[in-house]
Amino acid sequence: MTTYAPAVKPNDLKKLSPEQIEEFGKEMDALRARIVADLGEKDADYIRGVVGMQKKLEITGRALLWAGWFPPAWLGGVTALSLSKIIDNMEIGHNIMHGQYDWMGDPAYTAKNFDWDNTIHADSWLYTHNYIHHTFTNIVGKDHDATGYGVLRMTEEQPWEPKWLLNPVYNALLQIFFQWGTALQELESEKFFAGEKSWDDMKEGLARVREKGGKQALKDYVIFPLLSGPGAPFTFAGNAVANLVRNLWASSVIWCGHFPEEVQTFSIEETEDESHGGWYYRQILGSANFTGSHWVDVLSGNLSYQIEHHLFPDMPAYRYKEISVEVRALCEKYGIAYHEAPMYKQLLSVYKKLFKLSLPDSFWAKSPAAGVAEIIKFPVRKVRKQLKAAA
Numbered sequence: 001m002t003t004y005a006p007a008v009k010p011n012d013l014k015k016l017s018p019e020q021i022e023e024f025g026k027e028m029d030a031l032r033a034r035i036v037a038d039l040g041e042k043d044a045d046y047i048r049g050v051v052g053m054q055k056k057l058e059i060t061g062r063a064l065l066w067a068g069w070f071p072p073a074w075l076g077g078v079t080a081l082s083l084s085k086i087i088d089n090m091e092i093g094h095n096i097m098h099g100q101y102d103w104m105g106d107p108a109y110t111a112k113n114f115d116w117d118n119t120i121h122a123d124s125w126l127y128t129h130n131y132i133h134h135t136f137t138n139i140v141g142k143d144h145d146a147t148g149y150g151v152l153r154m155t156e157e158q159p160w161e162p163k164w165l166l167n168p169v170y171n172a173l174l175q176i177f178f179q180w181g182t183a184l185q186e187l188e189s190e191k192f193f194a195g196e197k198s199w200d201d202m203k204e205g206l207a208r209v210r211e212k213g214g215k216q217a218l219k220d221y222v223i224f225p226l227l228s229g230p231g232a233p234f235t236f237a238g239n240a241v242a243n244l245v246r247n248l249w250a251s252s253v254i255w256c257g258h259f260p261e262e263v264q265t266f267s268i269e270e271t272e273d274e275s276h277g278g279w280y281y282r283q284i285l286g287s288a289n290f291t292g293s294h295w296v297d298v299l300s301g302n303l304s305y306q307i308e309h310h311l312f313p314d315m316p317a318y319r320y321k322e323i324s325v326e327v328r329a330l331c332e333k334y335g336i337a338y339h340e341a342p343m344y345k346q347l348l349s350v351y352k353k354l355f356k357l358s359l360p361d362s363f364w365a366k367s368p369a370a371g372v373a374e375i376i377k378f379p380v381r382k383v384r385k386q387l388k389a390a391a
Helices: 018-038 041-066 071-096 122-135 144-150 162-176 178-187 189-193 199-227 229-258 276-285 294-299 303-311 317-334 343-358 361-365 368-390
Strands: 289-291 340-342
Touching: 018 276, 018 317, 041 071, 041 199, 041 229, 041 317, 071 229, 071 294, 071 317, 122 144, 122 178, 122 199, 144 178, 144 189, 162 178, 162 229, 162 343, 162 368, 178 189, 178 199, 178 229, 189 199, 199 229, 229 289, 229 303, 229 343, 276 303, 289 303, 289 343, 294 303, 294 317, 303 317, 340 343, 361 368
Parallel strands: 289 340
Antiparallel strands: none
8 A cells, every 4th residue: 555654834724723623513514504595597508608608729729730731720720729729628528527517417517428529538547636626625535636646745744855856847748748648548557557456456447547548549540541532631630739838738727726835635544534624625725716807706716706606516616716705704704825827927937846746855854965865865775674574
């Protein structure tokens, strides 16, 4: 079983008394109940309008890429298709699959029926994201996202090893191939390579990856290029660039909401007896918002309000802006940190953290020389430890 060192980064979970947490939870429940009672035709019209816009962008993008041999048409096609994929994933797919529109009773807008233009299988997403991540947000050892999806070092609770010297490189690769990274997330392949999971344990998940990932690759890189005839290379390249743009944007949005330096992580022990109000409390401490224009909100699936999303994941996301004023006021009332900054500042904070955690903790806590010494000595210590265990 993968283990982590005891938490070394302080958090604010003990800042409020149990009574305050209980009262805070009741106020959050009341806020949610008021919005849910108000849901109606305007909300249904909103999501249908967004779906209509996304479909028009996709048709426009595909049509322009068909004439991709003409540079302006290719650029226009890539732009339209990129926007289509971003909106499909962020404002439509992510939110519908959270059950935000189940109340409509329309099968096309229910979490159990919806599928998106992405390589991750819907069933896998519903488990790894909706259940694991949103239930155990930033609990190290339970939430795979908290520890960088098994690919990144994103918290001091993850013991430093020489492989983390490439933390920024791993991050760049994960962002470039983000849809494939999320598709593989349920496998927790780092446990396989550590000998904690067998090949048989991986088979079911791999079958889902092959099924959904194969369909996406076939659509984007075989069927649509072939339909373009002589323009096949331009369509192939256009689809690849549109997927890249979507991957970079989607990962940046998620990074800004989960990984800035102010966002807190938690241990399993300190959350064992967590109440309903405590769950709300943890969601706020473990999330961050970023500011931007109306279109930034739409293109981010309103995850620019990540705090509100973690509080109410099944509430129509475009309502988050409306309730954010009240959530912020409640945080001020109870003295809870409400982390918000422009998107570029949040992203810079994440990249700073990625670089910092690529080096041994002693590099920053003691001195650069101590950190370099740890890098040099690490292989020797590891061999000694293995020899001792073998003896």
